[in-house]
Amino acid sequence: MDILVVGGLVALFILLIIFFYYVPFLLWISAKVSGVSISLIQLFLMRIRKVPPHAIVRCMIEAHKAGLNTIRRDDLEAHYLAGGHIERVVHALVSAAKANIELSFQMATAIDLAGRDVFEAVQMSVNPKVIDTPPVTAVAKDGIQMITKARVTVRANIRQLVGGAGEETVLARVGEGIVSSIGSSQTHKTVMENPDSISKLVLQKGLDAGTAFEILSIDIADIDIGKNIGAQLQMDQAEADKNIAQAKAEERRAMAVASEQEMKAKAQEARAKVIEAEAEVPKAMADAFRSGNLGIMDYYKMKNIEADTSMRESIAKPASPQGTTGGKPSKPA
Known part of the structure; x- marks a missing residue:
């Protein structure tokens, strides 16, 4: 129980x-x-x-x-x-x-x-929200790079929360406006003197259109001077021009060397033909001896003429500064 x-x-x-x-x-x-x-x-x-x-x-x-x-x-x-x-x-x-x-x-x-x-x-x-933009890099017309940080005060737009763009779009548009504003400035000094001109120009573009937020203000928090992009570009261009000129000069030198080597080859070819032609002379003389067209006295007479011609050419050559004659050192007396 x-x-x-x-x-x-x-x-x-x-x-x-x-x-x-x-x-x-x-x-x-x-x-x-x-x-x-x-x-x-x-x-x-x-x-x-x-x-x-x-x-x-x-x-x-x-x-x-x-x-x-x-x-x-x-x-x-x-x-x-x-x-x-x-x-x-x-x-x-x-x-x-x-x-x-x-x-x-x-x-x-x-x-x-x-x-x-x-x-x-x-x-x-x-309670509006403050969004800090990442560093935005822009270049003024004088070539000076400027790094800008801004604070965007936004308020939610209830009617556009459905289908409206988010914070990323607002930050991207603000960054684009800052780049456009700095890029249209003549010098970076103008931007440094009046940073509020960036805010005014960006706000006039209506960057909150189609977004889920209403931009109340854009305040420039910091501006830093970066590199001289204009000078750097000129240096890069000069370096590129120098490399191009060097390449063209090297091309011309290579063509000249190739032409010189080609002429040397042609000279060697011509010299070879001369040597080949000279080699035919003894054969022709032998044939002339065998056929009776050339006698022994004619041969000696030709040799005497060659020796006489060689002696005259040797005498006609100017003496060298070292006292040589005919390109050969003179013997001491």
């Missing part, structure tokens, strides 16, 4: 746990005390639909206490089942109502489902 009693108590305890899980009686009492109209059947059906009753009731209580009686339970359930954050949406609606910002439940849920933090957006609408 004791075992049956203990078993019955355990079963009763388990049944009570299951009952209060599917029928959150205490949560219903909390809602009634807070002035939220909701039935136990609705809470039971939330459990069946896999919707947390505590989250729905807590959001309904917060909205009711803030005077937002237009938020319905079905809308909260639908947004939760769609993958939204009902707590953030209700927090954002309450904050917007307190700050007199026009924000409907449909807009808040659309912003939340778009992946943006709607509560943070409402806070940014009340």
